Amino acid sequence: MANAYDQAHSLSLSDPASFWGKAAEDIHWVKRWDKVLDESNPPFYRWFVGGELNTCYNAVDRHVDAGHGDRLAIIYDSPVTGTKRQITYAELKQLVASFAGVLADQGVTKGDRVIVYMPMVPEALVAMLACARLGAVHSVVFGGFAANELATRINDAKPTVVVAASCGVEPSRVVAYKPLLDEAIRVATHKPARCVILQREQLRCDMVEGRDVDWAEAVANARPHDCVPVLATDPLYILYTSGTTGQPKGVVRDNGGHAVALKWTMKAIYNVEPGEVYWAASDVGWVVGHSYICYGPLLHGCTTVVFEGKPVGTPDAGTFWRIISEYNIPILFTAPTAFRAIKKEDPNAEFLAKYDMSHFRTLYLAGERADPNTITWARNNLKVPVIDHWWQTETGWAIAANCMGLHEFPVKLGSPSKAVPGWDVQALGENKEQMPPGQIGALVCKLPLPPGTLPTLWNADERFRNAYMDEYPGYYKTGDAGFVDEDGYVYVMTRTDDIINVAGHRLSTGAMEEVLANHPDVAECAVIGVHDDMKGQMPLGFMVLKAGVAKPKEEVVKEAVKMVRDTIGPVAAFKQALVVPRLPKTRSGKILRGTMQKIADHQDYKMPATIDDPDILPEIEEALQEIGLAR
Numbered sequence: 001m002a003n004a005y006d007q008a009h010s011l012s013l014s015d016p017a018s019f020w021g022k023a024a025e026d027i028h029w030v031k032r033w034d035k036v037l038d039e040s041n042p043p044f045y046r047w048f049v050g051g052e053l054n055t056c057y058n059a060v061d062r063h064v065d066a067g068h069g070d071r072l073a074i075i076y077d078s079p080v081t082g083t084k085r086q087i088t089y090a091e092l093k094q095l096v097a098s099f100a101g102v103l104a105d106q107g108v109t110k111g112d113r114v115i116v117y118m119p120m121v122p123e124a125l126v127a128m129l130a131c132a133r134l135g136a137v138h139s140v141v142f143g144g145f146a147a148n149e150l151a152t153r154i155n156d157a158k159p160t161v162v163v164a165a166s167c168g169v170e171p172s173r174v175v176a177y178k179p180l181l182d183e184a185i186r187v188a189t190h191k192p193a194r195c196v197i198l199q200r201e202q203l204r205c206d207m208v209e210g211r212d213v214d215w216a217e218a219v220a221n222a223r224p225h226d227c228v229p230v231l232a233t234d235p236l237y238i239l240y241t242s243g244t245t246g247q248p249k250g251v252v253r254d255n256g257g258h259a260v261a262l263k264w265t266m267k268a269i270y271n272v273e274p275g276e277v278y279w280a281a282s283d284v285g286w287v288v289g290h291s292y293i294c295y296g297p298l299l300h301g302c303t304t305v306v307f308e309g310k311p312v313g314t315p316d317a318g319t320f321w322r323i324i325s326e327y328n329i330p331i332l333f334t335a336p337t338a339f340r341a342i343k344k345e346d347p348n349a350e351f352l353a354k355y356d357m358s359h360f361r362t363l364y365l366a367g368e369r370a371d372p373n374t375i376t377w378a379r380n381n382l383k384v385p386v387i388d389h390w391w392q393t394e395t396g397w398a399i400a401a402n403c404m405g406l407h408e409f410p411v412k413l414g415s416p417s418k419a420v421p422g423w424d425v426q427a428l429g430e431n432k433e434q435m436p437p438g439q440i441g442a443l444v445c446k447l448p449l450p451p452g453t454l455p456t457l458w459n460a461d462e463r464f465r466n467a468y469m470d471e472y473p474g475y476y477k478t479g480d481a482g483f484v485d486e487d488g489y490v491y492v493m494t495r496t497d498d499i500i501n502v503a504g505h506r507l508s509t510g511a512m513e514e515v516l517a518n519h520p521d522v523a524e525c526a527v528i529g530v531h532d533d534m535k536g537q538m539p540l541g542f543m544v545l546k547a548g549v550a551k552p553k554e555e556v557v558k559e560a561v562k563m564v565r566d567t568i569g570p571v572a573a574f575k576q577a578l579v580v581p582r583l584p585k586t587r588s589g590k591i592l593r594g595t596m597q598k599i600a601d602h603q604d605y606k607m608p609a610t611i612d613d614p615d616i617l618p619e620i621e622e623a624l625q626e627i628g629l630a631r
């Protein structure tokens with residue numbers, strides 16, 4: 001007899017409409033859908049066509065109506081500000097309804113966009129849910145991005161309103177958000193009509209007369225707003241993610257498919273029950289934060305945790321264990337880099353021994369390749385299953401995982417286990433042929449993708465096709481390379497484009513190159529991701545200076561590092577660059593970034609057959625050795 005996973009996976013592929021139609025019964029609909037899956041216009045698939053619902057109603061009001069108003073919805077724990085706060089579902093409903101009233105007072109209506117630029121405070125979730133309540137489309141921008149990145153998103157999303165906080169709090173400094181917002185609006189071509197600002201006591205900010213509205217004052221005067229029904233296919237949010245250029249991709253998420261899929265994953269993948277506490281230690285600015293700090297746990301009636309701090313240093317490497325023990329948390333989801341940081345500080349897990357972890361069930365990791373050392377260390381010390389799972393901003397939830405609520409398979413180190421129901425993952429070769437088990441190819445997913453995945457890119461249908469759909473007709477191109485083994489385990493090895501993964505954050509080296517190329521002394525440049533023991537990868541720049549530049553190299557490097565930080569933001573973690581006489585290229589002029597990366601990471605490399613001048617590689621090696629890289 002097939003296990004529950006095999007049954008679910010096979011039905012989800014043979015009859016997706018029946019599989020997801022059943023899952024959709026778990027969601028409250030204002031109007032039931034006419035059709036589960038509309039396949040009439042590939043590759044633009046639509047889920048639950050004709051259905052109407054409100055995502056905020058499903059995430060908040062529904063639980064209050066069901067008599068769970070006293071259940072905790074949000075636990076806020078902020079070691080960086082020394083604050084703790086608990087919010088019940090009834091209180092959350094009131095906060096969200098009032099803030100929806102504020103947004104409505106500022107002119108926000110169904111379909112309007114609202115940019116949310118907030119640190120990890122409960123108000124970030126309140127703002128997101130208030131948008132959902134009105135049928136408005138939120139676009140959350142991570143606080144570690146600089147003004148220019150924020151401006152790019154403002155120009156693309158064209159928000160009616162921006163919601164921001166006066167500051168964020170990093171362990172070593174208070175980050176003033178408001179000047180970044182003011183600068184972004186100054187340089188943006190689109191001007192939002194209003195900004196609603198949450199004044200935080202760590203750093204209050206100046207307000208722009210006639211444009212800025214104080215959060216607290218506005219809420220005090222607002223009338224609560226009810227949930228506005230939207231079509232299942234209407235957008236819930238846009239989340240920008242790194243593309244191959246400086247122009248980020250606006251990943252669109254719909255309302256209906258998203259609610260159905262996320263609710264389903266809470267039991268099937270995470271094996272968590274309503275009323276339990278679910279903690280994703282990420283940031284609302286990333287997709288993990290959207291799906292598993294905000295929507296997933298709340299749709300499922302769980303308590304979610306808003307953690308404003310770091311795994312180490314706030315105040316020590318025991319913070320995660322303190323929180324898990326204090327709030328009786330069975331599930332933690334974070335990036336491997338957080339565990340590498342803890343392991344570095346506390347290799348013998350001495351902090352762990354201080355806390356009662358007896359109720360802790362499972363650790364989930366995602367966001368980057370989980371290295372076997374990290375998994376083994378976590379498993380040996382926590383003594384619970386450690387589940388790696390693979391997903392992307394585009395997919396919104398896991399493509400491959402060990403679905404703990406369906407069937408627990410043995411873990412194979414280095415693999416995020418099997419394709420989740422809904423996903424047909426294949427590795428294709430250069431001629432688009434299916435690779436035999438164990439052989440590396442481009443990882444692709446057969447269309448249609450399951451609900452909750454990106455229906456398109458914001459105002460960019462053509463880019464959606466080019467980026468994901470055109471190269472392998474009938475498949476979604478993940479941009480990752482890897483293989484599927486004889487047992488159906490997926491292995492994700494590397495990106496096939498210029499995206500790198502720094503501390504679980506997705507960054508584009510192309511975007512950094514665009515910044516370096518703007519330095520007046522730089523003739524040409526390249527950025528690669530080099531191995532880093534803690535953050536997984538770190539960006540490293542190479543610059544060739546224009547003839548006649550007399551400035552010391554160190555000065556150019558310092559300026560370049562500052563330019564990237566100022567333009568993209570501290571999150572780019574761009575700290576190192578080298579001035580080199582020449583860059584290695586193919587005869588057709590393509591920079592050999594892959595070879596440079598292999599040299600930097602001490603990997604064996606073959607001299608590329610197409611290299612123009614092989615003598616350049618030793619020059620690169622020498623420059624890398626000067627900063628302690630390469631052999």
Ligand code: COA
Pocket residue numbers: 119142143144145168170175281282283286288310311312334335337338341366367502503504505535570571572573
């Ligand atoms: N607002 C402003 N600045 C921010 C920020 C925010 N919300 N988040 C990060 N930054 C800054 C940091 O202060 C740092 O600045 P610095 O160069 O002046 O030190 C810079 O951006 C780089 O941040 P990061 O790469 O995260 O490094 P870190 O040393 O601050 O923290 C980790 C490293 C591993 C502890 C942290 O990244 C982490 O906890 N990651 C795991 C969880 C996670 O984020 N997952 C995401 C996907 S699941």
Ligand code: AMP
Pocket residue numbers: 241287365366367368369370388389390391392393394416478479480492493494495501504505506
């Ligand atoms: P993001 O869109 O920021 O979630 O980043 C998605 C990318 O992170 C994927 O395309 C992978 O390259 C990488 N990634 C995420 N999860 C994993 C994982 N479990 N194993 C390997 N790579 C991963």
